[in-house]
Amino acid sequence: MTRVSPREALSDALVMAQRELGATLRKPALLVVSIVQPVMLLLIFRYVFGGAIRTPNGSYANYLLPAILVLTGIFGSLMTGIGISEDLAKGVVDRLRSLPMARAAPLVGRTLSDLVRNAVSLVVMLGVGYLVGFRPNQSIDRFLAAMALVLAFAYVFSWISATIGLLARDPETAQSLGFIWVFPLTFASSAFVPTHSMPAAIQAFAQVNPMTLSVDAVRALTVGGHATTPLLGSLAWFAALLLVFVPLAVSRYRALE
Amino acid sequence: MTSVPAIQVEGLRKSFGKVVALDGLDLVGAEGRVLALLGPNGAGKTTLVRALATLLRPDAGRAVVLGHDVVADPLGVRREIGLAGQFAAVDEVMTGRENLIMVGRLYHLGRVESQRRAGEVLERFGLSDAADRRAGTYSGGMRRRLDLAATLVGRPRLIFLDEPTTGLDPRSRAQLWEMVEQLRDEGTSILLTTQYMDEADQLAQQIAVIDGGRIVAEGTASTLKERVGRSRLLVRLAERDRTEEARAALGALDGDGPPEILAPGELSLAMSADDLPARAVRALDRINAGIVGIEVRTPTLEEVFFALTGRRTDGERRTEEAA
Numbered sequence: 250m251t252r253v254s255p256r257e258a259l260s261d262a263l264v265m266a267q268r269e270l271g272a273t274l275r276k277p278a279l280l281v282v283s284i285v286q287p288v289m290l291l292l293i294f295r296y297v298f299g300g301a302i303r304t305p306n307g308s309y310a311n312y313l314l315p316a317i318l319v320l321t322g323i324f325g326s327l328m329t330g331i332g333i334s335e336d337l338a339k340g341v342v343d344r345l346r347s348l349p350m351a352r353a354a355p356l357v358g359r360t361l362s363d364l365v366r367n368a369v370s371l372v373v374m375l376g377v378g379y380l381v382g383f384r385p386n387q388s389i390d391r392f393l394a395a396m397a398l399v400l401a402f403a404y405v406f407s408w409i410s411a412t413i414g415l416l417a418r419d420p421e422t423a424q425s426l427g428f429i430w431v432f433p434l435t436f437a438s439s440a441f442v443p444t445h446s447m448p449a450a451i452q453a454f455a456q457v458n459p460m461t462l463s464v465d466a467v468r469a470l471t472v473g474g475h476a477t478t479p480l481l482g483s484l485a486w487f488a489a490l491l492l493v494f495v496p497l498a499v500s501r502y503r504a505l506e
Numbered sequence: 507m508t509s510v511p512a513i514q515v516e517g518l519r520k521s522f523g524k525v526v527a528l529d530g531l532d533l534v535g536a537e538g539r540v541l542a543l544l545g546p547n548g549a550g551k552t553t554l555v556r557a558l559a560t561l562l563r564p565d566a567g568r569a570v571v572l573g574h575d576v577v578a579d580p581l582g583v584r585r586e587i588g589l590a591g592q593f594a595a596v597d598e599v600m601t602g603r604e605n606l607i608m609v610g611r612l613y614h615l616g617r618v619e620s621q622r623r624a625g626e627v628l629e630r631f632g633l634s635d636a637a638d639r640r641a642g643t644y645s646g647g648m649r650r651r652l653d654l655a656a657t658l659v660g661r662p663r664l665i666f667l668d669e670p671t672t673g674l675d676p677r678s679r680a681q682l683w684e685m686v687e688q689l690r691d692e693g694t695s696i697l698l699t700t701q702y703m704d705e706a707d708q709l710a711q712q713i714a715v716i717d718g719g720r721i722v723a724e725g726t727a728s729t730l731k732e733r734v735g736r737s738r739l740l741v742r743l744a745e746r747d748r749t750e751e752a753r754a755a756l757g758a759l760d761g762d763g764p765p766e767i768l769a770p771g772e773l774s775l776a777m778s779a780d781d782l783p784a785r786a787v788r789a790l791d792r793i794n795a796g797i798v799g800i801e802v803r804t805p806t807l808e809e810v811f812f813a814l815t816g817r818r819t820d821g822e823r824r825t826e827e828a829a
Contacts, residue, residue: 251582253581257614261612268597349613349614505561
């Protein structure tokens with residue numbers, strides 16, 4: 250049985266990543282769309298609801314922005330599944346699957362290029378955040394660790410999104426399926442309001458929700474607080490989710506007919 | 507090397523739920539030839555191509571492409587093939603050249619060789635001028651050409667073309683035929699599917715008629731035509747009232763069976779020998795029958811298909827609708 254060498258597999262993934270990045274550069278609308286949604290949420294929560302929300306120690310901008318950064322990663326990761334389902338619908342995947350490339354390369358390439366795109370979105374969001382009053386006050390190391398965590402979060406969710414895209418097979422379904430899990434994950438968490446005012450059942454969910462853990466860790470690393478517990482919790486979630494969704498997405502891709 | 511067939515399929519089966527797409531299909535295609543899979547929509551053409559191109563797993567049976575089993579060694583198959591599916595799978599935001607370079611790199615040709623090879627096939631398919639435009643700006647015919655070009659980048663030994671001209675205008679269709687003919691004349695093995703008789707007739711050295719997930723007939727265009735019936739000699743006379751005399755004159759020749767009167771002034775006689783037309787002309791001349799038309803008609807592939815499957819092809823329906 251013929252196999253693809255590791256060097257070829259890496260090259261395949263990079264060629265695919267390059268393809269996606271090229272497409273993003275030529276259709277910057279996609280990049281804008283994935284930034285507009287978190288910006289709108291940021292403005293709504295900062296200026297519409299923010300005045301009524303009481304958060305522990307400090308400004309609501311400092312409470313809100315870490316959540317918006319993580320959310321930017323989630324919105325960015327939704328594009329992974331939509332892009333994959335577009336390729337499926339257009340017949341591009343058939344062409345790719347008939348080539349002697351590593352079978353996982355299209356998925357690895359796309360999640361990597363989405364990581365780069367998310368990094369760009371993140372920088373933009375930090376700029377917008379600064380304008381609305383976000384003032385990180387921790388060390389540069391802690392700040393960079395927070396950004397790495399946001400990108401890791403986005404990368405993990407790209408694989409979930411990829412799995413959904415492969416199951417949905419068409420872009421419209423992928424988009425609506427994508428949003429179904431985004432809402433509970435985002436709102437039943439500490440992202441916008443502290444969890445202690447929520448009913449017990451939702452609070453229980455919110456406290457183990459990876460969104461809560463990651464947002465809390467990013468908060469601690471950027472504007473102060475206890476980082477270790479939510480950080481370790483986040484990393485445990487990432488490992489578990491990758492262990493489930495990478496093989497799931499790859500096997501779904503292999504099983505396409 | 508030449509002893510390995512390009513395609514060897516034995517008892518291949520594939521179902522999608524309750525729909526049987528391939529029903530124990532057997533087929534052998536020689537290397538260096540064009541094999542056309544001819545059949546109506548839903549006959550199993552695309553399913554067979556997808557199974558051979560390792561895009562789907564057969565439920566049972568065996569398919570070997572250039573010596574590689576599609577299930578046991580799919581990568582071995584993919585290194586030897588190029589596939590142009592029913593939809594032109596080109597990336598619209600990339601230029602034609604970038605599309606081809608990407609494919610080259612995924613065949614692991616390396617950066618420099620991929621670029622060189624992309625330039626070469628663009629030239630060959632008359633796309634050099636459009637090479638650095640986005641593929642999204644290409645016409646339908648240009649996209650198909652780019653798609654075909656993409657299948658050649660990796661210098662595959664076998665090319666699959668799934669309905670390569672469906673949806674193309676007549677001019678683009680003729681251009682694409684020309685390109686396939688060129689490849690054929692260079693000795694590339696090609697498996698093409700089509701629902702058009704004229705396409706199979708024009709391009710293929712071997713035709714397999716597929717219906718209900720099986721091959722129902724196989725051979726060259728002419729052997730398939732012979733299976734349905736002999737060629738017939740058709741004669742048209744200037745004067746209708748000479749029909750009976752003409753029948754007697756033709757009856758004296760050793761045709762394959764007695765002459766038939768198709769209409770007043772029109773007769774036919776089954777061909778028995780190559781010199782039958784010449785002898786018929788001489789016999790009719792002797793009685794001054796006044797021949798205004800004479801032709802030898804072989805059955806069309808349309809008629810062959812109808813005889814084999816009891817159904818008309820979409821191609822024929824199309825021309826009937828046009829008429």
